[in-house]
Amino acid sequence: MAAPVKQNKLIRWIDHRLPVFTLMxxxxxxxxxxxxxxxxxxxxxxxxxxxxxxxxxxxFLAMAYTPQKDLAFDSVERIMREVNYGWLMRYxxxxxxxxxxxxxxxxxxxxxxxxxxxxxxxxxxxxGVVILLLMMxxxxxxxxxxxxxxxxxxxxxxxxxxxxxxxxGNAIVTxxxxxxxxxxxxxxxxxxxHYLLPFVIVGVVMLHLAALHQHGSNNPLGIDRKGPQxxxxxxxxxxxxxxxxxxxxxxFYAAFVFFWPNLLGDPANYIPAxxxxxxPEIVPEWYFLPFYAxxxxxxxxxxxxxxxxxxxxxxxxxxxxxxxxxxxxxxxxIYKWFFFVLIVDCVALGIVGAHRPEGIWxxxxxxxxxxxxxxxxxxxxxxxxxxxxxxxxxxxSSAVLKGGGRLAGAGATMEKP
Amino acid sequence: MADIAHPAGGxxxxxxxxxxxxxxxxxxxxxxxxxxxxxxxxxDSMNPAKDTLALSSTEVDLAPVQKGQRLTVVWRGKPVxxxxxxxxxIKKAQEVDVSxxxxxxxxxxxxxxxxWLVVVGVCTHLGCIPLGQKATDDRGQFGGWxxxxxGSMYDTSGRIRQGPAPQNLAVPPYEFTSDTxxxxx
Ligand code: HEM
Ligand code: FES
Numbered sequence: 001m002a003a004p005v006k007q008n009k010l011i012r013w014i015d016h017r018l019p020v021f022t023l024m025x026x027x028x029x030x031x032x033x034x035x036x037x038x039x040x041x042x043x044x045x046x047x048x049x050x051x052x053x054x055x056x057x058x059x060f061l062a063m064a065y066t067p068q069k070d071l072a073f074d075s076v077e078r079i080m081r082e083v084n085y086g087w088l089m090r091y092x093x094x095x096x097x098x099x100x101x102x103x104x105x106x107x108x109x110x111x112x113x114x115x116x117x118x119x120x121x122x123x124x125x126x127x128g129v130v131i132l133l134l135m136m137x138x139x140x141x142x143x144x145x146x147x148x149x150x151x152x153x154x155x156x157x158x159x160x161x162x163x164x165x166x167x168x169g170n171a172i173v174t175x176x177x178x179x180x181x182x183x184x185x186x187x188x189x190x191x192x193x194h195y196l197l198p199f200v201i202v203g204v205v206m207l208h209l210a211a212l213h214q215h216g217s218n219n220p221l222g223i224d225r226k227g228p229q230x231x232x233x234x235x236x237x238x239x240x241x242x243x244x245x246x247x248x249x250x251x252f253y254a255a256f257v258f259f260w261p262n263l264l265g266d267p268a269n270y271i272p273a274x275x276x277x278x279x280p281e282i283v284p285e286w287y288f289l290p291f292y293a294x295x296x297x298x299x300x301x302x303x304x305x306x307x308x309x310x311x312x313x314x315x316x317x318x319x320x321x322x323x324x325x326x327x328x329x330x331x332x333x334i335y336k337w338f339f340f341v342l343i344v345d346c347v348a349l350g351i352v353g354a355h356r357p358e359g360i361w362x363x364x365x366x367x368x369x370x371x372x373x374x375x376x377x378x379x380x381x382x383x384x385x386x387x388x389x390x391x392x393x394x395x396x397s398s399a400v401l402k403g404g405g406r407l408a409g410a411g412a413t414m415e416k417p
Numbered sequence: 418m419a420d421i422a423h424p425a426g427g428x429x430x431x432x433x434x435x436x437x438x439x440x441x442x443x444x445x446x447x448x449x450x451x452x453x454x455x456x457x458x459x460x461d462s463m464n465p466a467k468d469t470l471a472l473s474s475t476e477v478d479l480a481p482v483q484k485g486q487r488l489t490v491v492w493r494g495k496p497v498x499x500x501x502x503x504x505x506x507i508k509k510a511q512e513v514d515v516s517x518x519x520x521x522x523x524x525x526x527x528x529x530x531x532x533w534l535v536v537v538g539v540c541t542h543l544g545c546i547p548l549g550q551k552a553t554d555d556r557g558q559f560g561g562w563x564x565x566x567x568g569s570m571y572d573t574s575g576r577i578r579q580g581p582a583p584q585n586l587a588v589p590p591y592e593f594t595s596d597t598x599x600x601x602x
Contacts, residue, residue, distance in 0.1 A: 160543040179469045181494040276496050278545040
């Protein structure tokens with residue numbers, strides 16, 4: 001596969017001056033990838049594709065959207081009814097946010113299971129958490145743009161979180177709003193930032209990939225590659241596997257876009273914003289529900305806000321909270337079960353977040369919040385310390401082929417030492 | 418630093434390094450301070466603009482508001498609740514043991530005339546608008562207002578009694594311009 005690049009004269013001319021082809025060759029063809037990656041490794045590339053889809057549909061939506069409080073709602077309705085294929089672009093963008101989060105959450109849990117945050121991938125992991133925070137900010141501000149009831153009151157409640165900051169809290173909130181309530185200045189700046197942040201995400205994704213390519217992908221066994229017999233080139237082996245995964249993913253995504261475009265949304269957002277009337281129930285988009293549940297489970301305002309943001313910031317510390325040196329949970333008999341309990345815990349928090357904080361939901365919410373923190377702050381350090389991991393295979397090859405590994409992918413360019 | 422004050426004191430080499438260090442550090446610090454101050458105009462541009470700030474005041478005619486009726490007016494984009502309190506409501510608000518409150522304030526500090534309660538209708542938790550302006554609304558256990566968002570309950574003096582809100586409903590600046598009109602702001 002390597003040869004054609006240098007054969008074409010024009011390509012050679014360009015590459016000599018701007019080595020983009022050498023770069024692609026290096027990062028795709030020569031890039032050695034563990035040969036045992038499973039489909040959980042598909043979700044990184046899916047997230048990247050979702051980012052591209054969001055930017056593409058977003059830019060076209062922006063051509064017909066008006067960021068002005070008296071016109072915003074109507075301009076979105078105009079996109080839906082009058083603009084050619086406006087409904088399609090909006091439904092792709094709207095459901096795209098949900099699917100972007102599904103993919104990203106799976107990608108993160110993959111990392112948690114296979115220990116992808118452990119040395120030498122700490123910065124890779126932390127850049128990922130930065131991307132998650134930026135995505136959340138972007139999605140939150142995007143949801144404000146249609147200026148429906150949920151847009152308006154979601155924006156009010158979330159920006160008001162900052163009023164919990166001692167002393168300067170109210171000044172911060174006024175600054176965020178550019179006024180004394182969520183109003184036109186707020187909508188304007190949210191639009192500007194909603195346009196900007198995805199491109200900032202692109203930048204951080206580049207860094208994320210640079211960090212990834214430094215040491216290469218982790219793998220389901222969580223052991224390092226020992227030599228060329230353990231890897232295959234990314235292209236064509238994983239390009240084709242990722243493409244197949246993309247096809248399956250798009251089936252689900254398209255089903256929502258075309259058949260249930262509003263299933264994941266809140267009908268209250270089709271009512272224009274009314275600053276004088278709070279809807280009976282304020283619920284954020286589903287991908288924020290677990291965090292909302294944490295916020296509402298803590299009876300103290302400041303502590304609730306701190307614990308909500310803390311639940312994400314704690315991920316930055318994960319590489320140091322986990323004291324086990326074994327990466328993959330496959331070989332960690334105790335951690336493995338805690339991992340599955342954490343998934344149940346997060347789903348429980350999501351369900352709690354969708355209910356009024358009354359009766360049993362308060363109790364479940366508090367237990368689930370406490371458990372979330374227990375998992376990261378206590379379980380992680382202690383289990384790593386006393387757990388006896390199962391014996392690790394000597395190499396990827398020996399585990400995959402049950403004995404003697406051969407060079408895979410005959411004729412392909414292999415890792416150059 | 419001593420080297421710089423007394424250049425003759427150290428070896429020629431040592432003096433030169435520390436003098437250079439000093440200059441580099443000062444220049445970097447100055448540049449840093451300069452860059453940081455250049456950010457201020459950008460941050461401040463996001464604060465409320467002059468026209469937003471221009472304190473609008475709202476005049477309200479109270480004459481048509483019957484005893485027991487509640488009226489909502491808009492001031493600076495926020496709803497203001499005006500409650501023409503009946504005697505039982507006033508009595509309830511005055512009888513509360515102030516020291517038992519989360520944000521202790523006697524009713525007398527929150528009103529200019531006991532029959533008129535004027536408060537900003539924004540929940541001090543996360544900014545929702547509490548229910549209770551209509552007689553048919555859920556007013557919570559204390560007969561004042563009930564915030565549907567996270568369940569804060571306010572009494573007939575607009576004080577926080579239960580739920581996550583940390584403070585009483587704010588009393589806006591207002592004055593009686595006649596017996597039956599007030600000017601808010
Ligand atoms: C990280 C990528 C992005 C995410 C997660 C995201 C998320 C969202 C969400 C959740 C909405 C609300 C959809 C609705 O309920 O109607 C929205 C609306 C919008 N977004 Fe984005 N967005 C992204 C990128 C972009 C980009 C790059 C642009 C380009 C300017 C853009 C432009 C818009 C516009 C104009 C709207 C309002 C129209 C509408 O509501 O459908 N978005 N976005
Ligand atoms: S905003 Fe009123 S209780 Fe939270």
